Amino acid sequence: MDWHDIPSLAALRAFEAAARHESLSAAARELNVTHAAVAQHVRALEQDFAEDLLIRQGRGVAATAAGRALAEQLGDGFQTIAEAVADLRDRNADRPVNITVTPGFAGSWLMPRIGEFWSKHPEIQVNINPSCSVVDLRQEGFDLGVRYGAGSWPKLDAELLTEAAYWAVAHPDLVAGRAVRSLHDLTDLPWVMDSYEREQHRVVEGEGIDLAVLDVTLLNTNELALSAALAGLGVTVQPRSIVERDIRSGQLVKLMALRDNGLGYHMVTVPGRSSPNLRIFMAWLRRTAREDRENEKAPGGAGAS
């Protein structure tokens, strides 16, 4: 398309609306401008084409034969454009919120709580995609990621959701009678870990433990690792928010908190990408995390109902 030869789209749009309405004033209302703006566009087009397109007719205007032909085709073109925009907006209005989370977070934090969200917002679908690796939100079309880390990912916005240092935990029976001052006091016990949770490996190494000397059973998902720990099959390290409920219920005991290096779960989003449904979901996440912290501070640490 040689755009050099095509007049201003604003002018063509103004003319089409005026021809369709047979009124400069009505066209102005449709376009949210003054009648003077429409009149100027029309006259500029007539100058460009060296031909009348609209003529005055009483209190309104009428298109000439050439003007009618032009306006009809332009109307088709602008209608197609308007529909294209509407189609995209419609697709976005109802589409589910796509989120990606680490499996550990999904299984141990999110899924036990998501029922509350679903009952509060049955109209909002949330697609939860557990993923072991860091997902490119922009490229893969995700609205939100929940990631564990320091909160600094390039080109993304991040907001801390749960402060969550790692805790070492085990079944009470497994560690009965032991005094635990450091992870070194636990190296003779069996361990269970998720094969893929790099952070688990990293935080253990951060305590000066050589993973090679541990009797570690690697499991394919963090759920399995957690289940094994709950069954007394080994020591595990987990983000605090994952195991808080099991500790409160007495199914696990906290052996020690690992070094806190500013890590936590973050809500990660693409700048500028938002939707009403996403905002509602994020607000619920925020509120739920805050309630968890408040329950933790309450006397006796009553479990969330």
Added chain:
Amino acid sequence: MDWHDIPSLAALRAFEAAARHESLSAAARELNVTHAAVAQHVRALEQDFAEDLLIRQGRGVAATAAGRALAEQLGDGFQTIAEAVADLRDRNADRPVNITVTPGFAGSWLMPRIGEFWSKHPEIQVNINPSCSVVDLRQEGFDLGVRYGAGSWPKLDAELLTEAAYWAVAHPDLVAGRAVRSLHDLTDLPWVMDSYEREQHRVVEGEGIDLAVLDVTLLNTNELALSAALAGLGVTVQPRSIVERDIRSGQLVKLMALRDNGLGYHMVTVPGRSSPNLRIFMAWLRRTAREDRENEKAPGGAGAS
């Protein structure tokens, strides 16, 4: 159409071109802007839709699924608009030059000379419409009018073509031996006039002659009036440019020049309405009129060949 919800047409056009070319730079070239302009438009649209439409792909860009769907529909819309404009321009490019002239000017000045234009410009069709009344150029779709008058018509441009006071003329035999100092010296002779040429009537009355006392034969066209004068059937008053050739050839004699009140034939156009063909024709009219004046001043007044 609710234009509030529709982003900038310039942005939609920039995005469509970038998606089609899979390149911001190529889109920029098509749109005659810089790549930065295209990039800004695309990012603004992505912000508005809260969704990626184009992603970087090596040295180029690729549309996302949503972007492809949008771009395809937009392409259809812009193509329709481009075709509408092209259709109107095509209709204008070849169309004839429509002109309206007084019958007197047509028959006595233009037609004897138009052959030269036709041989010089066989590709340009000129539609000559003789009309007794003043025609609304804009409303009736004329490119040019040749009108006799002072050169001031509302909302129209006018350019003097031939200075043409009226002359009183007659066949030499009709007035042999007469000394003519004023039209009063001719009131006893027969007269011939065009029924419709209001100016002929007006200029005679301007010399103080009461038309009612003249023996006037009114004819249906100025050609007939001129033919009658050439046949010796009466005195006639004609614009000078109409009768100059017959006077030079000796078929008529100039009796006197009537009062010159700044009248002449003018080329009258609608401001802003032009085309290459019209400009060529008007230039030929100008040149032809100038050559006539130059021939008039040459020794012996040699006729135009």
Added chain:
DNA sequence: TCCAAAATGATAGTTCAGCTTACATATTTA
């Protein structure tokens, strides 16, 4: 493997297309 070319990304600054404001004129209706 390195460098140059060609692309995209980002931002500060410029400019004029597009608009508003204001008033004049034309048409229609009560």
Added chain:
DNA sequence: TAAATATGTAAGCTGAACTATCATTTTGGA
């Protein structure tokens, strides 16, 4: 006949659209 409602026109304003410039990324060829 006057008021209401339209179009016509031109001066002036402003922010959308752009350019200029530099940074970064990617790729192809030497």
